[in-house]
Amino acid sequence: MKGTVTVDDALCKGCALCIPVCPKGLLRVASERFNARGVHPAELDDPAELCTGCEMCAIACPEAAITVYRAVKA
Amino acid sequence: MTVLAAEPLLTPVYEYPKSLTHVPTHYCPGCTHGVAHRLIAEVIDEMGIRQDTIGVASVGCSVFSYRYFATDFAQAAHGRAPAMATGVKRANPDKIVFTYQGDGDLASIGAAEILHAAVRGENFTVFFLNNAIYGMTGGQMAPTTLAGQKTSSSPDGRDPATTGAPLRMSELLAQVDGAAYVVRRSLHDVVQIRRAKKAIRRALEVQRQGLGFSMVELLSSCPTNWGLEPTAALAFIRDEMVPVFPLGDFKLPAEPAAAAGAAAGTGARA
Numbered sequence: 063m064k065g066t067v068t069v070d071d072a073l074c075k076g077c078a079l080c081i082p083v084c085p086k087g088l089l090r091v092a093s094e095r096f097n098a099r100g101v102h103p104a105e106l107d108d109p110a111e112l113c114t115g116c117e118m119c120a121i122a123c124p125e126a127a128i129t130v131y132r133a134v135k136a
Numbered sequence: 137m138t139v140l141a142a143e144p145l146l147t148p149v150y151e152y153p154k155s156l157t158h159v160p161t162h163y164c165p166g167c168t169h170g171v172a173h174r175l176i177a178e179v180i181d182e183m184g185i186r187q188d189t190i191g192v193a194s195v196g197c198s199v200f201s202y203r204y205f206a207t208d209f210a211q212a213a214h215g216r217a218p219a220m221a222t223g224v225k226r227a228n229p230d231k232i233v234f235t236y237q238g239d240g241d242l243a244s245i246g247a248a249e250i251l252h253a254a255v256r257g258e259n260f261t262v263f264f265l266n267n268a269i270y271g272m273t274g275g276q277m278a279p280t281t282l283a284g285q286k287t288s289s290s291p292d293g294r295d296p297a298t299t300g301a302p303l304r305m306s307e308l309l310a311q312v313d314g315a316a317y318v319v320r321r322s323l324h325d326v327v328q329i330r331r332a333k334k335a336i337r338r339a340l341e342v343q344r345q346g347l348g349f350s351m352v353e354l355l356s357s358c359p360t361n362w363g364l365e366p367t368a369a370l371a372f373i374r375d376e377m378v379p380v381f382p383l384g385d386f387k388l389p390a391e392p393a394a395a396a397g398a399a400a401g402t403g404a405r406a
């Protein structure tokens with residue numbers, strides 16, 4: 063695994079701006095659940111661990127809802 | 137720094153900026169006012185100036201921006217943020233002072249204040265969010281509204297014959313001698329957002345060096361009053377706004393040529 067992201071449900075407004083910017087198409091709208099704001103939040107869908115931690119999604123997010131992690135050599 | 141417990145080698149490379157509070161913002165989903173807030177907060181974090189920064193909020197959708205930045209903040213009457221920032225900066229010349237203003241605020245009711253702050257070469261920074269509309273009050277026409285753009289007060293589209301053409305504030309203010317740094321950037325995609333952040337940094341550096349008035353105009357979306365989905369609103373900026381409001385550097389501080397020449401004259405430079 064090179065990287066991963068978490069979406070803060072409390073901050074996400076479900077605007078979906080992060081979704082088209084991911085070069086690997088790893089983000090989705092969780093249409094089966096609502097957050098406390100009453101919107102479908104974005105979430106990572108990356109079973110094959112393809113996320114590189116490139117930060118593109120976080121740069122696009124107006125709510126600073128996305129935290130990006132990258133694997134670093136120990 | 138927090139490290140994910142299950143993956144001890146994963147380290148955060150992007151986290152919520154310290155210069156933003158945790159107050160939930162009232163901005164509509166997908167509104168790029170949020171991106172602008174994030175970028176300004178990231179730059180304040182990176183420059184290590186959170187304790188030394190004073191913002192001045194304006195009137196418009198960003199009227200509550202004083203709640204969202206974890207810095208000192210004042211809130212000015214409509215259009216008067218540059219007048220208030222003048223006093224704040226003159227009284228606190230060691231602080232970094234910025235205004236955060238919309239296009240209705242800055243280009244319409246506050247046109248005199250912004251112009252004369254630049255004329256006086258006031259040493260603060262203006263972040264000018266241009267979304268070509270009065271967002272807060274229900275999407276009325278602004279001086280920056282595009283020709284033909286439908287708004288609640290121009291339902292048939294803005295008619296330049298009777299209401300004029302879009303006002304380009306960056307080009308106007310760049311003409312003023314007191315302006316040191318005036319640029320226009322956009323928030324419509326990742327590349328542009330990165331460029332916008334660099335300009336925000338540069339503007340605050342210009343202020344820190346005492347070079348005079350600095351302004352970064354940011355083309356920003358208003359999905360709600362444009363009647364567009366957030367992604368379509370970004371495409372509107374790219375396709376409709378950028379041709380009318382070209383991105384670029386309209387005024388840059390004079391290169392320190394004099395300083396370099398002087399240094400060369402003393403033989404201090406190799």
Ligand SMILES: Cc1ncc(C[n+]2csc(CCOP(=O)(O)OP(=O)(O)O)c2C)c(N)n1
Nearest residue numbers: 195196197214238239240241269270271272
């Ligand atoms: C003296 C005064 N006149 C008019 C208003 C009404 N008013 C509030 S916000 C606004 C325009 C805001 O537009 P803009 O500055 O573009 O900000 P946006 O909401 O688009 O970000 C107006 C006219 C006011 N609050 N005070």
Ligand code: SF4
Nearest residue numbers: 084113114116117119
């Ligand atoms: S960090 Fe990059 S690869 Fe990972 S989810 Fe975000 S945009 Fe996609």
Ligand code: SF4
Nearest residue numbers: 074075077078080123
């Ligand atoms: S861009 Fe941010 S607020 Fe919008 S859906 Fe993605 S995580 Fe949520």
Ligand code: SF4
Nearest residue numbers: 163164167197271358
């Ligand atoms: S009305 Fe427009 S500018 Fe105001 S918060 Fe909503 S989308 Fe943003």
Ligand SMILES: [Mg+2]
Nearest residue numbers: 238239269271
């Ligand atoms: Mg506006």
